[in-house]
Amino acid sequence: MIWKEHLSETLRVWKQDIESLDQKWEGLNLSELLNYMQAEENTVIGIFGEFKVGKSTFLNALLGEKLAIEGDRPTTAVATKYTYGMKNKYEVQYKDGTSRSLSKELYSKLSIEIPETRSERDNIEYFNCEIPDERLKNKVIIDTPGFSSINTHHDDVSKKIIDEVDFAIVLVDRNAASTIEMLKLFQKNKVPVHGIYNDRDRSSMQVNDGEEDDGIIINLKNALGKLIISLDCISALDAYEGKVKNDQELYRSSNFEVVEDLIKSLHLTQDQRTNRVLSKLVECFQYFHTTLKKEKTKYPITFYGSIMGELLDGNLPSTFKKHLQLKKKIEVFDRLCLALADVLYEDVRYLDHTYHEELKATLLEFGLIGQLPKYNWNSINRINDIHQQIDNESIKLKSFRENVSRSWQKESKFAFLRKHALEMIFTKQYEFNNKRTEIIELENEAEFLLAEAEKDLEAYAKSLTAAIHSIYADVLDYRDEAEKQWYELWNEQNQQLSKISLPNLKGIKKIQHACDVFINEMPMFFGQEYEEIKFNFEYQKAKYLFEIIQEESFDMPIDVTVK
Incomplete structure (x- = not known):
């Protein structure tokens, strides 16, 4: 899709330019968005749960080998992404953007919560493990630290991962209250959740304990309600041992096939992938806009106060006044351009008299009415009057016809018709025929007048x-001239501003440069029409935010020279 190529190129340039500025934009997440776009064909599935619910055992059972470290204490310290690869490969991604390959032993050591590796582990963003497992093609499975562990930073890591996943598999225990609070995080981020109750000791339970499992599942489903899509009971330990020992009966008794089927069924549609990319773009814009507004609030009182104080005897105040006048003039021309453009998209023959009068009133407001041709609407008004008259006469004719019919029915009851009654009926019938003839003549007149009026109207x-068309071209010329004058005044103002020696101007200049980078790069993407996304709600939100940032950026000085 061409829109993705354009967006990727625009974001890469923006990222490169924004990183060259002496200012941090940690929440912008452009790298994350670009990485997601490159791998957006993958469906991202997160494995979540509180600590000690058996996430690591569950993951090992799914992958068929002991990759995740298991233990009674919180073990998983950093998120691990499992993807498809031709051979086993382990890599660490650091928070500063660098990465390096690891041996399996070093990966196991760094990924668990032990004191001797903490200093390096605190700098790790995530691990990436490539596995030659066909089921992982076009999928990314993320193992996360447990919620509610004794290490509070585990919660922070898991909460951040929620925003990256397309689907969540949450391992739950019998404590529905704590599970509900956790699931609300997924609901807030609109992430679909499938629940798994992991009965780790299932193989050692008595046969009738299966009924106990059923009761637990029913109670959990009732408690969790619409927070989850599905809930199944499995034994990850039995599944893992069944795979390792090639014990098919043990594996079947674990009920782990429901997990395999679930993983296979989870995938995003093309529309969902598109929404995911564009919603992340909206998040970037929202962060950028919020940060700009926050930074701008640091400077205006000191900044504008110093301008007026140091240039009170100069021509800056009058320049401001001219700016306002020209800005208002440009806005007026914009309104007229929109009004004229609406007419140009319509066939003026089918616009009614009222619309023509409204158009004349609009043009009269701008002093352009003299350029419009005149048209005599009397013939159209006459046609309307005739049609109204035909409607009125038709109603009367209908009543008259009913009167004649009643007279015939009344007199036909006698054996013979009396002479005077017959004459009366014939008289009424004669009048009815005359009125009908009059209506036909009116219809013929209206048809004739309409044919003539249509020629004149065409x-x-x-x-x-x-x-x-001529007025529209003139208005565009007037607007261009007004805008040209506006920029000339703006440049004059910048020359005045460059005379000011003010420390705060350095901060303002950094913000302005960030805005300039944004405004220079983003039109590459939004300046084109993309049929597949132009009606997408997230795209429209991103476009709206782009326009807001674009407009607000002109509230700050441009090209300020700091002394």
């Missing part, structure tokens, strides 16, 4: 369209 439409 000629008027051509001349009106030509006039509107």
Whole structure:
């Protein structure tokens, strides 16, 4: 899709430019968005749960080998991403953007919560493990630290991963209250959740304990309600041992096949992938916009107070006044351009009299009414009057016809018709025929007048369209001239500002440069129409935020020279 190529290129340039500024934008997450776009064909599945629910055993059972370290204390300290590869490969990604390959032994040592590796582990963003497992093609499975562990930073890591996943598999225990609080985090981020109750000692339980499992599942489903899509009971320990020992009966008794089927079924549609990318773009824009607003609030009182104090005897105040006048003039021209553009998209022959009058009123407001051709609407008004008259006469004619019918029915009851009654009926019938003839004549007159009016209206439409085109071109010229004057004044103002020696101007200049980078790069993407996403809600939100940032950036000085 061409829109993805354009967006990737724009984001790469923006990231490169923004990183060259002497200012940190830690929440912008452009690298994360670019990485997601490169791997967006993958469906990202997160494995979550409180500590000691058996996440590591569950993952080892899924992958069929002991990759995740198990233990009674919190073991998983850093998120690990499992992806498909031709052979086993372990890599660490650090928070500063660097990475290095690891042996399996070193990966196992760094990934668990032990004191001797803490200093290095605190700098790790995540681990990436490539495994030659066909089920991982087009999928990324993320193992996360447990919630509610004795190490509070584990919660922070897991909460951050929630925003990266497309689906969540959450291992739950019997404590529904703590599970509910955890699941609300997924609901807030609109992440679909599938629950797994891991009965770790299932193989050692008595046969009738299966009924106890069923009761637990029912109670959990009732408690968790709509926070989860599904909930199944499995034994990860039995599944792992069944795979390692090639014990098919033990594996089947673990009920782990439901997990295999679930993993296979989880995938994103193309629309969901598109929404995911664009929603992350919206998050970037929202962070950038919020940060700009926060930074701008640090400077305005000192900044503008110093301007007015140091340049009170200069021409800056009058320049501000001219700016406001020209800005208002440009806004007026913009409104007129929109009004004229609406007309140019319509066939003026089908615009009613009222709309024509509204158009004239709009043009009169701008002093342009003299350029419009005139049209005599009397014939159209006459046609409307005739149609109204036909409607009124038709109603009367219907009543008259009913009267004649009643007279015939009344007199036909006698054996013979009386002479005077017959004459009366014939008279009424004669009047009815005359009125009908009058209506036909009115209809013929209206049809004739309409044919003539349409010829005149078609000629008027051509001349009106030509006039509107001419007015539209003139208005665009007027607007361009006003905008040119605005920029000339803006440059004059910048020359005045460059005379000011003010420490705060350094901070303002950094913010302005960040805005300039954004405004220079983003039109590469938003300046084109993309049929597949132009009606997408997230795309429209991103475009709206782009326009807001673009407009607000001009509230700050441009090209300030700091002494």
